[in-house]
Amino acid sequence: MIKLTDVEKSFGNNKVLRGVNLEINDGETLVIIGRSGCGKSVMLKTIIGLLEPDAGEIIVEGKIINLLSKRELYEVRKKFGFLFQGAALFDSMTVGENVGLALTENTNMSKADIKNIVAEKLEIVGLPGIEEMNPADLSGGMKKRVSLARSLSTNPSYILYDEPTTGLDPVMSDQIDDLIKELAEKLKVTSVVVTHDIFSVYDVAQRVAMMHEGKIYFDGSPKDLVESNDELIVGFLNRTRKENDFN
Numbered sequence: 724m725i726k727l728t729d730v731e732k733s734f735g736n737n738k739v740l741r742g743v744n745l746e747i748n749d750g751e752t753l754v755i756i757g758r759s760g761c762g763k764s765v766m767l768k769t770i771i772g773l774l775e776p777d778a779g780e781i782i783v784e785g786k787i788i789n790l791l792s793k794r795e796l797y798e799v800r801k802k803f804g805f806l807f808q809g810a811a812l813f814d815s816m817t818v819g820e821n822v823g824l825a826l827t828e829n830t831n832m833s834k835a836d837i838k839n840i841v842a843e844k845l846e847i848v849g850l851p852g853i854e855e856m857n858p859a860d861l862s863g864g865m866k867k868r869v870s871l872a873r874s875l876s877t878n879p880s881y882i883l884y885d886e887p888t889t890g891l892d893p894v895m896s897d898q899i900d901d902l903i904k905e906l907a908e909k910l911k912v913t914s915v916v917v918t919h920d921i922f923s924v925y926d927v928a929q930r931v932a933m934m935h936e937g938k939i940y941f942d943g944s945p946k947d948l949v950e951s952n953d954e955l956i957v958g959f960l961n962r963t964r965k966e967n968d969f970n
């Protein structure tokens with residue numbers, strides 16, 4: 724389980740996280756929404772220790788990760804797969820080399836074993852057999868899938884998705900949403916999906932958390948979110964729906 728308690732993070736005078744309290748339960752798919760710039764990515768980065776909070780506590784499987792040594796943090800981070808915004812594939816490597824990168828660099832696994840894992844992960848994301856292709860020859864949706872296969876290479880227990888459908892057309896977005904759901908079911912991973920795509924909320928969320936002014940403003944079911952009469956939530960949903968109409 725992941726638990727954030729009173730997490731604060733500022734950059735200079737910019738108070739981004741102002742006391743975030745959030746529990747992420749094992750096996751669930753939690754979607755995080757909120758205005759652009761409200762701190763969603765910053766929060767994800769604090770969860771895996773890429774950013775250190777100024778105050779508060781982040782607990783992953785019983786360990787307070789903001790107190791760990793580099794080595795201990797590295798061990799915890801192995802449990803995470805992340806699909807970051809703009810996480811690019813290396814164009815100088817084949818798809819297969821990209822997917823196997825973490826294993827080649829950080830383990831002593833044999834080439835044959837890595838090859839098998841790469842094949843398995845590409846299969847899981849629906850792109851079997853494309854090891855020898857070059858990233859430059861892939862569509863945007865395929866690149867996302869390959870990035871996802873890469874983040875699955877270490878068999879993570881948690882997958883953090885940061886705006887996984889941004890920049891994709893509606894059809895590709897749906898495919899990525901389906902894949903997120905499929906992975907959650909097949910691999911029993913805990914999934915945290917940051918999105919501004921309101922359709923993704925309806926599609927994949929078991930629970931939704933909305934961030935506002937550095938805190939979790941809403942935390943509940945997708946149904947409760949859409950049925951809410953709260954002015955701020957209604958306004959947010961209306962704006963987001965409009966933005967999505969233009970896509």
Ligand SMILES: Nc1ncnc2c1ncn2[C@@H]1O[C@H](COP(=O)(O)OP(=O)(O)O)[C@@H](O)[C@H]1O
Pocket residue numbers: 734737739757758759760761762763764765766
């Ligand atoms: N490494 C950083 N250094 C300084 N400011 C940052 C950094 N990362 C994020 N910020 C600021 O924190 C705020 C929240 O950013 P972010 O979490 O990326 O928003 P979003 O909710 O759109 O993902 C923004 O004002 C952004 O400029």
Ligand SMILES: [Mg+2]
Pocket residue numbers: 763764765808885
């Ligand atoms: Mg972001």
